[in-house]
Amino acid sequence: MNMRVHVDMELCQSHGQCVFAAPAVFSFDEDDNLVHQETAAESMREAVVRAAAACPVRAVHVGPPDEGDVSGGAAA
């Protein structure tokens, strides 16, 4: 089962706290824009929840599993 990861890019100010907390899910691209996986494996939940709590502008949201997704379908 996967969970959905959403970042409100209107709020994001690239503090980087989510990248620090869960680098397997959140990262910066070559141009320093935040990029992230849309879904993450359940095994990543603790790190992703920590990333959401660490965001100073509360831009990171963890959603319930997307039933449309095939289990295990998260990007590597």
Added chain:
Amino acid sequence: MSQGLQGAGILVVGASLAGLRACVVLRELGYDGRLTVVGDEPHLPYDRPPLSKGFLVNQDEDVRLPLPDGLDIDWRLGRRARALDLGARTVEVDDGTLLPFAGLVIATGSTARRWPGPTPAVGVHVLRGLDDARALRTALRRGGRLLVLGAGFLGSEVAASAHGAGVPVTVVEPEPQPMRRAVGEAAGAFVAALHRRAGVDLRTSTTAVSLIGDPTFTGARLSDGTEVRAGAAVVAVGAAPSTDWLAGSGLRVAGGVVCDHHARVLLEDGTPAPAVVAAGDVTRWPHPWAPGPGLTLGHWSHATEQADTAARSLLRPQIPAVYRPVPSFWSDQYGVRFRSVGLPALADSAEVRENDPDARRLDVAYYRQGRLVGAFTANRVGRTAAYRARLATELHELAG
């Protein structure tokens, strides 16, 4: 969970970021007993970083921190704790009420340092709380120059925000560069250039000899022999942990309430006080990178992460959580995103890997005894993340 915390329940002293975060984690971990929060301001918890940025010059943006459903907190706001009795397990607040507790979270934060000399009664501000920010904003709207006393992070941010709103600004800083004690000479020079290019009157290696005006502030005499006329001043010379109320309590207080790496508060004999934890700016705590008596940090992420540890250690004393972070903070000035990881202030050497004032980019790595202990960047957040990963590895190896 520790059943002993039911009954009188848990008392949190301090209603800001750390205090609230402790409450949220206590409830998330299943604590369902009484939860009382004392705060000396009349406000529910709010976020401080915006106070020196947009909030200072724009409309009253909403800075309240979200209160998750189910917190079930007995708020005691506008009440200052004035004494702790560890034997009776009570905290006395300033209306004389005695609040009993089974578990205690100390999160009283820090207090802005005042100007050390004679100070006009009107027009000299500090910036720590919401009411401070509103008062300073009102003063800025009246027009006139703003005199910023101290060019640390707060002073630099206030100068940049006020300048951005069209306020003429003079900054006076005793050190040769702004922010020097935090990030050193090269990074400080980068910040100085930002101020000066913007047109802010930055006077480094300069002190204010006296503040003029009775009762209303009108300006200051400076050590360079000049006099600056200004409509308002803001004193940004640091903050001190708010520990007055702990005097004589039996807790160890030494430049902050002293904790171990589980966020447990220590007694004067160095052993942990039963069921007393602390978090945020008020604490002094050990870190593998920090020599001697440990660290005090006023960072946002420190407040949240140490509060998380404090809540866990309080509820599960048999398996206390460990707080051994890679510290981080940020500062936004003139549209430049400064990001810091680790502890640049502890470094004995710095390596400037990029310094491009035109592109407004900076990348400085900090070392102590040859080992990476921090990094400070401007508009290089991707590199900051890479440094942070290296620092986490270094810290892991050091802590074994």
